[in-house]
Amino acid sequence: MRQFWLLQRPIFRSSLYFRHNLTKSHYCAPIFGMTENITTPASTVKQIGDNKRLSSTVADPTKQTKAKKPKLRRYKAKKVDATSPMGVLEFEVNDLLKSQDLSREQVLNDVTAILNDKSRVDGPIVLQYHREVKNVKVLEITSNGNGLALIDNPVEPGKKQVVIIPFGLPGDMVNIKVFKTHPYYVESDLLDVIEKSPMRRDDLIRDKYFGKSSGSQLEFLTYDDQLKLKRKTIMNAYKFFAPRLVAENLLPQFGTTVASPLQFGYRTKITPHFDMPRIKEKKLTERPPLGFGQKGRPQWRKDTLHIGGHASILDIDECVLATEVLNIGLTNERRKFEEEFKNYKKGATILLRENTIILDPSKPTPEQLTEEGSRDENGNISYVEVEDEEHNVKLAKTCVTNSRQIVTEYVDGYTFNFSAGEFFQNNNAILPVITKYVRDNLQNSTKDGENESRFLVDAYCGSGLFSICSSKGVDKVIGVEISADSVSFAEKNAKANGVENCRFIVGKAEKLFESIDTASDRTSVILDPPRKGCDELFLKQLAAYNPAKIVYISCNVHSQARDVEYFLKETENGSAYQIESIRGFDFFPQTHHVESVCIMKRV
Numbered sequence: 327m328r329q330f331w332l333l334q335r336p337i338f339r340s341s342l343y344f345r346h347n348l349t350k351s352h353y354c355a356p357i358f359g360m361t362e363n364i365t366t367p368a369s370t371v372k373q374i375g376d377n378k379r380l381s382s383t384v385a386d387p388t389k390q391t392k393a394k395k396p397k398l399r400r401y402k403a404k405k406v407d408a409t410s411p412m413g414v415l416e417f418e419v420n421d422l423l424k425s426q427d428l429s430r431e432q433v434l435n436d437v438t439a440i441l442n443d444k445s446r447v448d449g450p451i452v453l454q455y456h457r458e459v460k461n462v463k464v465l466e467i468t469s470n471g472n473g474l475a476l477i478d479n480p481v482e483p484g485k486k487q488v489v490i491i492p493f494g495l496p497g498d499m500v501n502i503k504v505f506k507t508h509p510y511y512v513e514s515d516l517l518d519v520i521e522k523s524p525m526r527r528d529d530l531i532r533d534k535y536f537g538k539s540s541g542s543q544l545e546f547l548t549y550d551d552q553l554k555l556k557r558k559t560i561m562n563a564y565k566f567f568a569p570r571l572v573a574e575n576l577l578p579q580f581g582t583t584v585a586s587p588l589q590f591g592y593r594t595k596i597t598p599h600f601d602m603p604r605i606k607e608k609k610l611t612e613r614p615p616l617g618f619g620q621k622g623r624p625q626w627r628k629d630t631l632h633i634g635g636h637a638s639i640l641d642i643d644e645c646v647l648a649t650e651v652l653n654i655g656l657t658n659e660r661r662k663f664e665e666e667f668k669n670y671k672k673g674a675t676i677l678l679r680e681n682t683i684i685l686d687p688s689k690p691t692p693e694q695l696t697e698e699g700s701r702d703e704n705g706n707i708s709y710v711e712v713e714d715e716e717h718n719v720k721l722a723k724t725c726v727t728n729s730r731q732i733v734t735e736y737v738d739g740y741t742f743n744f745s746a747g748e749f750f751q752n753n754n755a756i757l758p759v760i761t762k763y764v765r766d767n768l769q770n771s772t773k774d775g776e777n778e779s780r781f782l783v784d785a786y787c788g789s790g791l792f793s794i795c796s797s798k799g800v801d802k803v804i805g806v807e808i809s810a811d812s813v814s815f816a817e818k819n820a821k822a823n824g825v826e827n828c829r830f831i832v833g834k835a836e837k838l839f840e841s842i843d844t845a846s847d848r849t850s851v852i853l854d855p856p857r858k859g860c861d862e863l864f865l866k867q868l869a870a871y872n873p874a875k876i877v878y879i880s881c882n883v884h885s886q887a888r889d890v891e892y893f894l895k896e897t898e899n900g901s902a903y904q905i906e907s908i909r910g911f912d913f914f915p916q917t918h919h920v921e922s923v924c925i926m927k928r929v
């Protein structure tokens with residue numbers, strides 16, 4: 327089962343929230359898990375339609391009008407991908423219930439009662455549910471980095487509620503404010519930490535927005551604990567989405583997560599944004615906050631509560647995760663925004679993307695900054711100089727703000743050009759580490775001997791990162807990519823790096839099999855799909871092609887686990903493959919994200 331129905335009805339807030347803290351996210355978060363008694367029945371829909379038609383006819387004054395029966399509000403079902411954060415949460419809640427010997431029935435909330443409370447803002451039932459709860463013991467941490475705990479159901483004695491607590495760590499004792507109710511869990515804000523988990527290390531916090539911003543959410547963990555947590559996320563993903571592989575003992579020991587060489591100042595792209603406030607005139611008189619989303623309404627870090635303001639978007643003037651030049655760019659663009667905000671009619675996002683220039687040491691740096699970049703208050707392009715000692719080159723970093731401008735990244739001695747707004751991996755420091763790992767895990771010997779030709783297919787190749795970085799060890803590379811723009815950059819990048827054995831195809835990944843001409847037993851395949859993972863059609867054709875080795879790289883380990891199980895258990899030749907290794911790469915330190923690499927070998 328690759329998708330299932332979840333619920334969507336996010337309206338349960340306390341009056342306080344409604345008046346002061348109404349945010350888009352409070353409107354949009356979906357509810358999961360309750361399929362019974364939820365959708366509006368067909369008869370009700372018809373009746374609403376009929377009523378509409380009746381109301382347009384002329385009323386007969388002799389007939390007494392019947393008092394209208396108040397409509398019962400019901401949940402609306404919404405399809406959610408099981409491997410999306412909402413889908414994964416369902417597995418995590420079930421896992422918690424299992425560990426606590428509780429059934430789903432025992433934590434089911436009466437959402438209908440809240441929905442139909444007299445006032446959905448501060449009616450008596452709403453206020454019972456949306457309350458402060460003291461001395462809550464945090465039991466688990468989710469793959470999204472939130473604490474999970476159990477609290478008593480405030481309305482139905484004997485029943486419990488599963489509560490999500492942002493910034494809660496297993497072992498913490500906390501006070502919380504519940505503000506939203508879903509059928510199988512409630513959401514809360516952290517008010518106070520009464521007893522600290524041994525994992526909690528406040529002395530490590532560097533981000534002044536920590537505890538409010540959705541950015542550096544794991545900063546209060548040692549880096550080692552962050553890596554362990556990401557390994558657990560990968561193990562759980564396979565437990566949830568590849569249960570047959572677990573049951574049949576087909577999974578290897580999960581590797582330790584590979585650290586990022588930089589744990590701060592690594593992001594090469596950030597996108598601060600602002601919302602248009604709800605004002606009648608649609609004309610800004612005050613600069614709106616420009617930055618990143620606030621994570622709930624936490625109050626636990628009393629000293630820093632005022633920093634960044636209190637709106638749903640925090641006003642952020644520094645990003646500890648972004649590179650130095652992006653932070654300089656942020657200062658420049660904020661200054662510009664201060665002067666220009668009145669011209670905006672709606673909210674907008676500002677792109678800040680790092681660009682690299684290989685310097686000629688005999689010439690002054692400013693002379694070599696020929697491409698546009700974010701400028702300082704004197705109108706000069708801001709830059710930072712960096713030495714690449716390994717390749718003995720001097721680099722200048724600038725900050726590009728135009729999404730159509732071509733930018734350059736320098737990875738492992740190769741240069742890559744792409745449009746600033748297009749996809750490119752976001753942590754330059756870890757790229758040489760992962761490209762080497764991928765290279766080392768391609769087929770390196772054949773049954774027939776060392777001298778046989780070897781080939782590489784790079785599915786979802788983007789602008790050619792893995793194709794080009796792996797091109798030396800193989801005779802021929804075929805890359806496939808849906809974005810024609812990225813393919814044209816991949817071709818240009820191969821040429822500019824003097825790589826002559828790469829060919830790129832525009833199209834869906836499965837288009838590859840129309841023209842593939844390499845011997846499958848001497849071909850390795852790299853898969854690096856978007857978050858949703860691979861199509862079943864592609865996986866079937868991949869199995870029919872039957873390559874010697876598969877290196878599956880993924881930014882969503884949950885869809886990776888699902889695809890790996892499908893490939894091994896549901897496709898023609900899948901059973902001929904063995905999983906050699908699975909391990910994470912920490913592309914995003916201080917956040918819950920993890921890149922997972924699974925290596926499969928035909929045996």
Ligand SMILES: C[S@@+](CC[C@H](N)C(=O)[O-])C[C@H]1O[C@@H](n2cnc3c(N)ncnc32)[C@H](O)[C@@H]1O
Binds near residue numbers: 835836
């Ligand atoms: C995670 S990125 C990886 C890109 C590249 N491997 C890299 O590391 O720079 C996924 C890429 O898959 C492409 N893509 C998305 N759906 C696709 C499909 N159905 N077939 C082929 N490519 C697709 C996207 O345009 C994107 O460039």
